Amino acid sequence: MIERIRKFFDANLGTPKSGQAPSAEALQLAAVALMFEVGRSDFEVDAAELEHITEAVRGQFQISDEQTRVLLELAREHAEHATSLHGFTSLINDHWTLEQKLQLVEYMWRVAYADRHLNDHEVHLMRKIARLLYIPHRQFITAKLRARK
Numbered sequence: 001m002i003e004r005i006r007k008f009f010d011a012n013l014g015t016p017k018s019g020q021a022p023s024a025e026a027l028q029l030a031a032v033a034l035m036f037e038v039g040r041s042d043f044e045v046d047a048a049e050l051e052h053i054t055e056a057v058r059g060q061f062q063i064s065d066e067q068t069r070v071l072l073e074l075a076r077e078h079a080e081h082a083t084s085l086h087g088f089t090s091l092i093n094d095h096w097t098l099e100q101k102l103q104l105v106e107y108m109w110r111v112a113y114a115d116r117h118l119n120d121h122e123v124h125l126m127r128k129i130a131r132l133l134y135i136p137h138r139q140f141i142t143a144k145l146r147a148r149k
Helices: 004-011 024-040 045-058 067-079 086-093 098-113 120-132 137-148
Strands: none
Touching: 004 120, 024 045, 024 067, 024 098, 024 120, 045 067, 045 098, 045 137, 086 098, 086 120, 098 120, 120 137
């Protein structure tokens, strides 16, 4: 199973050659890995958080159920093995608009609120990611309020 995921990653999400834009799949992987990071920040991705991540993937990307499943598996693996958020956020910064990044932040807030308890680790991570994505504070708070409803 892991070998199949790695082959998919190598074929579809590998590092682009110099001067070449990353694939849509690589950007999706970075975004979903950030959502998993938020889910993991309270030390466990529970069923409600996973459901919110899945809904976000379906809402933001128009991909098949099989692609969604593979993307979730890859993102979870990358989030678990990542040593830094910079790789994810720099890829998104270089290729997404502010509106796309704001939508991602709102999805991440939904993941944080999924278990009906917002802890200090989640808030800290959300602020860190927002700073790395260059999200203006006012828009960060607006996304938080929309997600909480």
